[in-house]
Amino acid sequence: MTIDHTQTEIPAEWDRRGLPTWSFFSSEMLEAEKDLLFRSHWQLVCHMSDIPNSGDFIACDFVGERALVIRGHDNQIRAFHNLCRHRGSRVVGQDTGNCRSAIICPFHGWVYNLDGTLRGPAQPQSLPDLDPLEYGLKSIELDIWKGFVFVRFKPGPQPPMSQVLQRFSKETDQYNLGTILPSGDGYWTEEVAANWKCVRDVDNEGYHVPLAHPGLHDLFGANYHDEPLRSGISKSIGSFRANAGRQWSVRNYVSILEPPQDLDKDHQNAWLYIGIFPNLVFGLYPDSVIFYQEFPIELGKTIQRGSSYRHANENRRMRLSRYLSKRIDRMTSKEDEQLIQWSWEAAFSSGFDGILLSDLEYGVHSYHNALREFFPILNENEPAEGMLALRNTELLSSNTDQN
Ligand code: FES
Numbered sequence: 001m002t003i004d005h006t007q008t009e010i011p012a013e014w015d016r017r018g019l020p021t022w023s024f025f026s027s028e029m030l031e032a033e034k035d036l037l038f039r040s041h042w043q044l045v046c047h048m049s050d051i052p053n054s055g056d057f058i059a060c061d062f063v064g065e066r067a068l069v070i071r072g073h074d075n076q077i078r079a080f081h082n083l084c085r086h087r088g089s090r091v092v093g094q095d096t097g098n099c100r101s102a103i104i105c106p107f108h109g110w111v112y113n114l115d116g117t118l119r120g121p122a123q124p125q126s127l128p129d130l131d132p133l134e135y136g137l138k139s140i141e142l143d144i145w146k147g148f149v150f151v152r153f154k155p156g157p158q159p160p161m162s163q164v165l166q167r168f169s170k171e172t173d174q175y176n177l178g179t180i181l182p183s184g185d186g187y188w189t190e191e192v193a194a195n196w197k198c199v200r201d202v203d204n205e206g207y208h209v210p211l212a213h214p215g216l217h218d219l220f221g222a223n224y225h226d227e228p229l230r231s232g233i234s235k236s237i238g239s240f241r242a243n244a245g246r247q248w249s250v251r252n253y254v255s256i257l258e259p260p261q262d263l264d265k266d267h268q269n270a271w272l273y274i275g276i277f278p279n280l281v282f283g284l285y286p287d288s289v290i291f292y293q294e295f296p297i298e299l300g301k302t303i304q305r306g307s308s309y310r311h312a313n314e315n316r317r318m319r320l321s322r323y324l325s326k327r328i329d330r331m332t333s334k335e336d337e338q339l340i341q342w343s344w345e346a347a348f349s350s351g352f353d354g355i356l357l358s359d360l361e362y363g364v365h366s367y368h369n370a371l372r373e374f375f376p377i378l379n380e381n382e383p384a385e386g387m388l389a390l391r392n393t394e395l396l397s398s399n400t401d402q403n
């Protein structure tokens with residue numbers, strides 16, 4: 001397969017201004033985003049290989065929700081609210097672990113089976129009879145794509161992940177994602193002092209790579225292409241430049257890497273990123289697979305979370321390559337973190353007059369357009385206090401009527 005590097009048609013005239021500044025500072029906007037984006041879109045929790053044995057679980061919190069993904073005795077993977085039916089305690093207190101034969105709530109000791117049904121409350125004589133299903137853990141919608149486990153707290157317009165990712169399936173199919181294994185480094189989280197949209201705005205363009213990411217620039221040079229968001233996914237690919245290696249990590253990475261034969265020529269020496277609306281990016285490298293996502297905490301506080309995986313048949317040389325690609329990645333995310341914070345702080349400055357996007361940042365614009373589909377309110381001035389959700393719903397329904 002040959003990569004189609006054709007750049008997306010960029011119109012001669014387009015609105016280069018980005019999102020209105022008020023949308024970064026509105027608490028009502030943030031609450032609406034939590035609901036229409038984060039709760040109503042599939043959110044990646046883990047890979048099946050993170051929880052290989054019965055009772056293994058991963059818990060993950062975002063926008064006030066608590067997800068628990070657990071493997072049952074029947075080998076089934078299920079997703080629940082991490083919420084005891086007695087008084088709402090977490091039923092598991094750690095982010096990862098094993099529940100052995102049952103989930104025991106740490107508050108008063110109600111016991112749940114691994115399939116979520118209630119086995120029994122502590123001191124049952126003190127309570128009426130409780131139906132195991134009715135008082136079982138509450139399920140969350142679950143979807144699994146190539147071993148990656150997604151949950152969704154509210155119904156939404158996004159189709160199953162296999163459909164979302166269909167457009168790039170010829171590329172993703174090569175990476176044997178179903179058989180990857182955890183790298184052993186666990187899940188990382190990082191708090192960023194910025195609005196979550198600043199994180200996306202920095203991540204959605206490669207215009208900043210030559211200056212801001214010396215490591216990536218060394219690795220890819222001009223061979224870096226963005227394909228803006230369309231139908232909920234975007235793609236960036238960086239093919240290694242012929243004379244890569246000014247930096248120690250990059251030099252050693254390209255010389256040690258023995259590209260897997262499962263990958264076609266275009267992907268043997270390239271890093272492929274697949275972005276999934278609204279907040280997830282997969283990095284598919286010859287040596288490893290990573291993902292990262294972001295969740296808003298407050299207007300100016302965001303949590304980034306991610307993990308990395310190795311290929312099942314990794315040899316010593318591949319392990320070394322993976323170590324080096326991780327080094328390059330770590331530098332990149334530190335560099336981005338700084339840029340994200342500066343973008344956020346800019347809006348507090350009395351000199352800030354909005355932004356002006358280059359054609360090379362059209363990906364930022366395409367992402368904003370996708371946001372505007374959920375938030376037509378972004379085309380207006382900030383609504384009066386208390387009116388945002390109502391006005392946005394009005395606009396959404398008048399859009400539906402027009403279609
Ligand atoms: S809150 Fe779980 S047993 Fe009481």
Ligand SMILES: [Fe+2]
Pocket residue numbers: 202203208212213332336
């Ligand atoms: Fe970056």
